[in-house]
Amino acid sequence: MVDEAAASGHGDYTVSTRALARPPVPALQLQLLNGQTGAVRLGRTLPVQWLQGAARGAAPAAAASSSADRAGAVAYGLTWVASGQSLQVRPQWAGGSSPVTLDLQFSSTALQASPGSSGPAGTALPALRTQQATTTLQVPLGVWTAFAATGTVQAAAEPGHLSTVSLAEQGRQLMQVRVTLP
Numbered sequence: 001m002v003d004e005a006a007a008s009g010h011g012d013y014t015v016s017t018r019a020l021a022r023p024p025v026p027a028l029q030l031q032l033l034n035g036q037t038g039a040v041r042l043g044r045t046l047p048v049q050w051l052q053g054a055a056r057g058a059a060p061a062a063a064a065s066s067s068a069d070r071a072g073a074v075a076y077g078l079t080w081v082a083s084g085q086s087l088q089v090r091p092q093w094a095g096g097s098s099p100v101t102l103d104l105q106f107s108s109t110a111l112q113a114s115p116g117s118s119g120p121a122g123t124a125l126p127a128l129r130t131q132q133a134t135t136t137l138q139v140p141l142g143v144w145t146a147f148a149a150t151g152t153v154q155a156a157a158e159p160g161h162l163s164t165v166s167l168a169e170q171g172r173q174l175m176q177v178r179v180t181l182p
Contacts, residue, residue, distance in 0.1 A: 031182070034093050037103075043084015046111065048126060052077040081128065083109050091179055099138040100179045104147060107132040141179055148175040 032038045052075040090103040112129040139145045151172045 027178075030089060032089065032091060034091060037088055037090040039086055039088045041084060041086040043082060043086070043109070045080045045082045048079045048081050050077050050079065051075075081111060081126070083111055083128070085109075089177070093141075093179075099140050102137045102139060102177060102179070103134070104137065104177070105132065105134045106148065137177075139177065139179060141181065144176045144178045146174040146176045149173065 028040050030038045030040060054074045085106070085108045088103075088105040092101040092103075107130060109128055109130045111126045133148075135147065137145065137147055149172055
């Protein structure tokens with residue numbers, strides 16, 4: 001991921017760079033054999049505690065009984081839920097100066113509050129919301145190629161011209177890929 005204003009490219013437009021408020025994320029590397037599939041997953045696993053059951057305790061039989069016996073018993077369950085993004089990549093290269101065909105599949109999974117989940121313990125577990133997108137690119141060897149961007153599409157003032165000032169204001173980021181040989 002890089003800031004769109006800092007991305008370089010070629011064509012008939014000009015791109016300038018600026019100092020970033022935070023350093024860019026270092027490029028992740030995935031080494032694959034021609035035609036094989038690999039994946040990069042960025043995410044985390046979150047614990048979700050839920051009420052399994054509750055029972056009222058019997059009347060205290062002795063003065064030595066605990067307060068849990070008088071109040072009842074509560075059993076909680078714990079579920080681990082994975083959320084985050086993943087990118088699957090499958091390169092296919094015929095060799096020589098031919099471009100590399102990349103099959104890309106991007107997916108994102110996030111927790112989504114279920115109706116009534118803001119109430120007391122024992123309400124519904126949060127739902128998972130998953131989004132997926134797939135695309136196939138043909139890219140030259142050794143060239144960074146943008147295939148996804150955050151935010152909205154920036155309309156060009158004139159065909160073939162791009163304003164880096166407006167991009168810097170939006171803070172858009174590009175997801176790029178580059179295929180190199182070992």
